[in-house]
Each structure stands twice: as structure tokens, then as C-alpha cells.
Amino acid sequence: MIQEMGRKAKASARILSGCSREQKDRAILELAESLERFQDEVLAANKVDLKAATEKGLAEALLDRLLLNPGRLSGMANGLRSLAGMGDPVGEIFEAQTLANGLRVHKRRVPLGVIGIIYEARPNVTVDVAGLAIKTGNAAILRGGSETVHSNRVLSDLARLALRVAGLPEDAIQFIDDPERARVLELLQMHESVDLIIPRGGAGLHRFCRENSRIPVITGGIGICHLFVDESADLQASLPLIRNAKVQRPSVCNALDTLLVHRRVASRFLPEVVACLEMDGVTFRAEAEALKLLEQTGRRPDSVTVAGADDFDTEWLSLVLGLKVVSGIEEAIEHIQAHSTFHSDGILTGSQKNAQRFLATVDSSAVYVNASTRFTDGSQLGLGAEVAISTQRLHARGPMGLRELTTYKWVIEGDYHVRE
Amino acid sequence: MIQEMGRKAKASARILSGCSREQKDRAILELAESLERFQDEVLAANKVDLKAATEKGLAEALLDRLLLNPGRLSGMANGLRSLAGMGDPVGEIFEAQTLANGLRVHKRRVPLGVIGIIYEARPNVTVDVAGLAIKTGNAAILRGGSETVHSNRVLSDLARLALRVAGLPEDAIQFIDDPERARVLELLQMHESVDLIIPRGGAGLHRFCRENSRIPVITGGIGICHLFVDESADLQASLPLIRNAKVQRPSVCNALDTLLVHRRVASRFLPEVVACLEMDGVTFRAEAEALKLLEQTGRRPDSVTVAGADDFDTEWLSLVLGLKVVSGIEEAIEHIQAHSTFHSDGILTGSQKNAQRFLATVDSSAVYVNASTRFTDGSQLGLGAEVAISTQRLHARGPMGLRELTTYKWVIEGDYHVRE
Numbered sequence: 001m002i003q004e005m006g007r008k009a010k011a012s013a014r015i016l017s018g019c020s021r022e023q024k025d026r027a028i029l030e031l032a033e034s035l036e037r038f039q040d041e042v043l044a045a046n047k048v049d050l051k052a053a054t055e056k057g058l059a060e061a062l063l064d065r066l067l068l069n070p071g072r073l074s075g076m077a078n079g080l081r082s083l084a085g086m087g088d089p090v091g092e093i094f095e096a097q098t099l100a101n102g103l104r105v106h107k108r109r110v111p112l113g114v115i116g117i118i119y120e121a122r123p124n125v126t127v128d129v130a131g132l133a134i135k136t137g138n139a140a141i142l143r144g145g146s147e148t149v150h151s152n153r154v155l156s157d158l159a160r161l162a163l164r165v166a167g168l169p170e171d172a173i174q175f176i177d178d179p180e181r182a183r184v185l186e187l188l189q190m191h192e193s194v195d196l197i198i199p200r201g202g203a204g205l206h207r208f209c210r211e212n213s214r215i216p217v218i219t220g221g222i223g224i225c226h227l228f229v230d231e232s233a234d235l236q237a238s239l240p241l242i243r244n245a246k247v248q249r250p251s252v253c254n255a256l257d258t259l260l261v262h263r264r265v266a267s268r269f270l271p272e273v274v275a276c277l278e279m280d281g282v283t284f285r286a287e288a289e290a291l292k293l294l295e296q297t298g299r300r301p302d303s304v305t306v307a308g309a310d311d312f313d314t315e316w317l318s319l320v321l322g323l324k325v326v327s328g329i330e331e332a333i334e335h336i337q338a339h340s341t342f343h344s345d346g347i348l349t350g351s352q353k354n355a356q357r358f359l360a361t362v363d364s365s366a367v368y369v370n371a372s373t374r375f376t377d378g379s380q381l382g383l384g385a386e387v388a389i390s391t392q393r394l395h396a397r398g399p400m401g402l403r404e405l406t407t408y409k410w411v412i413e414g415d416y417h418v419r420e
Numbered sequence: 421m422i423q424e425m426g427r428k429a430k431a432s433a434r435i436l437s438g439c440s441r442e443q444k445d446r447a448i449l450e451l452a453e454s455l456e457r458f459q460d461e462v463l464a465a466n467k468v469d470l471k472a473a474t475e476k477g478l479a480e481a482l483l484d485r486l487l488l489n490p491g492r493l494s495g496m497a498n499g500l501r502s503l504a505g506m507g508d509p510v511g512e513i514f515e516a517q518t519l520a521n522g523l524r525v526h527k528r529r530v531p532l533g534v535i536g537i538i539y540e541a542r543p544n545v546t547v548d549v550a551g552l553a554i555k556t557g558n559a560a561i562l563r564g565g566s567e568t569v570h571s572n573r574v575l576s577d578l579a580r581l582a583l584r585v586a587g588l589p590e591d592a593i594q595f596i597d598d599p600e601r602a603r604v605l606e607l608l609q610m611h612e613s614v615d616l617i618i619p620r621g622g623a624g625l626h627r628f629c630r631e632n633s634r635i636p637v638i639t640g641g642i643g644i645c646h647l648f649v650d651e652s653a654d655l656q657a658s659l660p661l662i663r664n665a666k667v668q669r670p671s672v673c674n675a676l677d678t679l680l681v682h683r684r685v686a687s688r689f690l691p692e693v694v695a696c697l698e699m700d701g702v703t704f705r706a707e708a709e710a711l712k713l714l715e716q717t718g719r720r721p722d723s724v725t726v727a728g729a730d731d732f733d734t735e736w737l738s739l740v741l742g743l744k745v746v747s748g749i750e751e752a753i754e755h756i757q758a759h760s761t762f763h764s765d766g767i768l769t770g771s772q773k774n775a776q777r778f779l780a781t782v783d784s785s786a787v788y789v790n791a792s793t794r795f796t797d798g799s800q801l802g803l804g805a806e807v808a809i810s811t812q813r814l815h816a817r818g819p820m821g822l823r824e825l826t827t828y829k830w831v832i833e834g835d836y837h838v839r840e
Contacts, residue, residue, distance in 0.1 A: 244838035371834030414791030418664035
């Protein structure tokens, strides 16, 4: 059955790849309308999911992710409308050249083909991904978490309806509504019909995909993020920046996990950091020297405990911050290379030399000088829509936008040219 | 042991990624020199491989691939010298922008990291890949065919020596000289230290890598290539073009495999094709209509036989050509979509409309109008060096040059910016 979905997706992708921007945007706008028009149906299905999840005793945070309401639906609809307003990357021509022998060569951007998305309990992903896939001329096979199966069924049906209304093949969006995990494994083996797997979820899901997939997988979204406060940093300006990186939205991947502080400023700055951030409810895991220093200055409140063995290898996703004193930029870089997931890492410094050394040496998807790690985000960096944040090295790194859902072909035109 | 090679490669890649172009080119030029300086050692080792291969009864074509001689060695050395003369993609800055909030953002090209290359009985690949890896700041772990182990051991030692002489870490190039296939499996699992696998060999090797790798694999190099002769094609000019595509070097992936001919010109053109190419020793596999037509015109020589069930799904790599009559461009496109490996496919036509229809609809890595498929080649298309020809869709398609051995990082510089 999943095999059959793959075949249908591939056939639909072929049709979609040749469709005009207007036709694709019509489907996206139709989906936006229908989220509001069929609001009652969507919310009724969501209520079924919520009831089951509550009975299963799911955590409050998970229930909140699962929840749809009129406000969230119209937010999703507006997201689709702004997506429809964006340019179409498909058909873009680049690196055009005429060779010495007269051959005319260019690269032409084309859709990737069929994308498999495996995600957890966020029904908004269903709509986001449907929109992104249609916009970029790709077909998508969606596999959402079992907790959201009723919501996802209705939402993916709306996407298919929108495709039909726009005269496009409805099988460009298909939803696997069988909750068996075996279906995910089947999907990961279908290299003949699926071109790319994008997992959206925790580290376990990413690992599962990498270990079992015969299809290229975009891994990412896991961020153990660091900021290093150099001795020459503007400490007064650093404090609100660090607070922004840690506190603004602690549950996301670009939030700060570990603060490294230069020894020369640590005894002055660390107590300020603790005093400031503990007002937001942050608790701290301090390595020995940082801990000692906070004790010496009489500023070790209850919020500070000693860092455990794995604490610097933990993505907190909550109001916890690791603290460590380092002897300088080289030790900071070493720590980052040993503990980072290569998502977002930065330096706060007044030294141009150290800034350049950090940018050249730290090889994360996003490297920062004097800015909050929270900017690693498609909308913040001007991509408009965001597909995922890649922390792997192939194809795309960091925030992925529409263009990263495409590939290219070489187009070569001649006058009956033969190779010498 | 392979694990240990991975760790060393990763550490070396980190150092190499920060090295100057001059230093990398020095290593490449040193390797070029040493191929000539240590010619006797290389040829002696190659003789051992050749003797064993001859005793094992390897085919003539394989023995030829394995053979090194002074001419081939100096060809390899000259290839390295021209590589040293090429620009360094590492450090290139692109898509630089200043955001409305004042953040300065750009993408900076960086090496991929550690590349695993798995190849068959071609010792020149050892030298080519060592040069390409050093040039692009990547470390490489090489696994050549067991038939060439003595040659490869000497050649990879020369590459390591060249790195040392240039002051670079010798472990940037490592060679797995244990012929056990289990070592390949181990290499394919090392996702913590290896960033990319490039198989260079036949379809079986590519399949093995895709099925067993936890690391992204660039598959490619398998070409079932098509040319469609439209009714409006310049038939006189088409003949030498088809001959070029089929005959110039039949053993390579961009050689022609199947010729599709428009029904309206088939009875005139097919006999000409057969008469012309059979002088080069080409034999033909004709589907029913083509066969009948050749018989009707009294021009079915011994070189033409009926096409078997799998013949249109075979990459010939030899002087065999499939022949098929089609009703027009749509049937040609359908045949290509059903049988192509999406390497190189082209149309010969006088119709601009049909040319554009073909280019838009046939989604191969390289699509052609009025040119021989033999141009799908890094050096022909202006890339200089060629790493591989990718027929998969992620990261790179078609001929891959130096730039395709790199990735990028986002660099974000601010003045203590926080996200609103």
C-alpha cells in the first residue's frame, strides 16, 4: 500500500514539476481558504485527538503542540497566503555560459521530486509542508505522529481537495494514516520513488531515519548552542543578548545551551549572568571553576548546581544553562568542537582578530559574532518559508528555504555538436 | 582500525580546512613530482598487481584499466599540475546581505569534511581523488579494488609523503589496504567521522553502498543514454553526431545506448544509421517496428537482431545500440522516462517548440538539444576537474567539480543584536 503511494506520488510529481506558478499558488490559496471554511470539521477532529491524548496522560507541552483553535488555523492560513506571494524557484536559470566550441550551457532549477516527511505531534506541519511541497513542485508523503492522526487526516484531505480545485493531481499530497511504525520503515526503503526524507522531531527520530533509510535524509533541528564571552566583549550589551538567546523561547533548537566565559572577566560577569537570568527562572549547571567562582563571590544561589558528566552534551530545550570558564578563545573553540551539534555557535568580542579566528575555525551551520543564536531561522534570515534547519553537511546547511527543496539539471544546446 | 582511521581523518580535515591555497597546491605539486621521481617503485608495484590479475584470468579490458606505464604516470602528474592551477573554492563568499535590522549575513564555502571513496580496479583514481581532496581541503579515506592493492599502497604513500613535505597532516589521505569486504561495510557505518561516500564503479557497487550506508552516498556514473531523432532533425548532421555518441568511447557512461527515431523519417534514416555505424563494428538491437522496417528496405544486415525484453534497460558500455521507432516526441519522452537512468538524454530537432518541450519534460541530469551525449563530462563542461557524475538528485547532479566537494556555513555578524 505504501509502495502504491510512492508510485502515485512519483507520477504526480512529474505533472507538478511542469505546472505554472499561478496554478500552484491557486492550490495554496485554496488550501488557506478551506482551513477557515472547514474550520468546524478540523476542530472537531482535533478534539478527538486531544481527548485521546489527555486520556493517555500526555504532558501539557505536548497537548499544547497538538491543539488547534480558530486563531492557530487562521495563522496557518496566513502563512500559506504569504507563501503564495513568494517567488517560484522552479525554472530559475543560473551559471549560463557559452563554451569555446559554441555549446550553450546552463543549469535550470527543478523540483527534487518526492519528499517523505516524518514528524511528531504538530498538526501545523501537515499544512506547512503541503504548502511548501506544492510551491516547489514536489510531491509529499506525510507521516505524522499517531496522536494527531484525526487532525492530520482532515488537514491532508483539505490539501488534496485544494489540489483538485486547482486542477492539479491530488496524489501530490498523501498522508499515511496507519499508525504502525512498520509503515515508516517501509517508507524509508522506497528509494525508487522517494527522493528525500525530512524528519522533523527529536534526536531519536533523526537517528532512526539515518540508520534505516536507503534514501538521503536531511538531519537537523538538534542544537546544542554555545556563546563564548571573550575578555573584550561589551559585557553590558552581552547580558540582554545572552538572556535573549536563552529565555525568549527556550524550547527551540536555536536557544542557548552553554555559556563559555573568558577567565579574565568571569568573576565579574558570571554573577551578573546568574542574577539576571534567575529572575526568568533559569537554573544553571556550572563546571568546577565556574561554580567555585560563584561561591567565592558569595553569589551562588540555589539556582546553580554542579554540572554533571553529560550536561555539556545535552540540548536543554528548557530554562537550563551550562556555565563554564575558559582560558581564552582556543579553549572555547575546543569545547565547542567537542560538544556542539554544529547548529549555532557564537562569540561575543570586541576583537576583530578573535572574531575572524572564531568564524574561520568553528564549523557550525551558523556561526555568530555579537548576535543572539536565536537568528538561525528561515524567516529571520530572509528565506521566507522554512522547511527545516539542517545540521548535516550535504545539499543544504542551516535554515532551508524553498530553493533547498529543488535541484537542477544541466541544459546543453548545440548545433549538432560532436565531441572532439 | 577503520574507526581509528576515521578519527584521524576527521582531525586532519579540521586542520586542512584552515590551510591556505598555496599550502594545498604545494602538496599537489609535490605529489605530481613524486609520481615521476618514484616511477620505478610505482611501476614495480603495478607489475605485481598485473601479474596476479593475469594469473587470475582477468579480462583484457580490466587488465588495461589496471596498467600503469610512464606515459600514464606523467598524464596523472600533468592532471595534478593543472588542478594546482585552478582556483580554490574554499572561502568563497556568496549571498552576502545586510538585513533590515542591521545584521550582516553571508554564506561562506567550506570543505565537506571527510570523504570515503570506494572504487574498483583503476589506480589512477587514487591519485585523482587525493589531489581533489587536498585541493578542496577535505580528508579522504580510499578503498580501491583488491586487484590494485600494491599499486594503490605505493600511490597513497606518495600522497601522504607529499602532504608531509608541504607541512600538512598526512592522515588527510588514508588507504584501506585490507581487501576484506567487511572493511567497506565498516566504512559505510562511520557516520560520526565520514561525511560523504562516493562510489566509483558499476551499478552493483552503487547499490551496495546505498543499501548499507548510514552516510550520504553520491550515486551516479550509470548512464542508459538516449537520443531522439525528431522528424524535423537535420538527418545529415545527425548521423556523425550519433556516431560520435556511440562510437567515440563506447565504454563510458555518457555513451549512447538507445536511438529513438520518429516514424516519419525512420524508413529513410534507420538504414543509414545501420550502414554507417556497422562500419565501426556496432551491432544493433531493434524493437519490432524498427526491425521490420529494416527488413522491408532490404537493409537488415547480420549486425541487427531483435531487441530482447531487457535490452532497453541495459547500459551497453560496448558497441551495441538499441533502435526503436516512435510516433513522435511524446512517445519518445515516455520511453525515456521509463528506461533512462537520468544521466544524459537528448533530442535532435529543427523545431524550437519540440526542443523546449523536451528540455522541460525530460528530467535527466543533463538534457541535450542537437549535441552528442558525450559532453556530459566535467572537463567538457568547463569544471576542470571531475569528481564524479551524479545521477541522484540531492546536493549535486551531473558532473561534479571542486565546488561540489564543498558545503557552506552561514556567517552572521551583529552589534549585540537580539531577536525581537
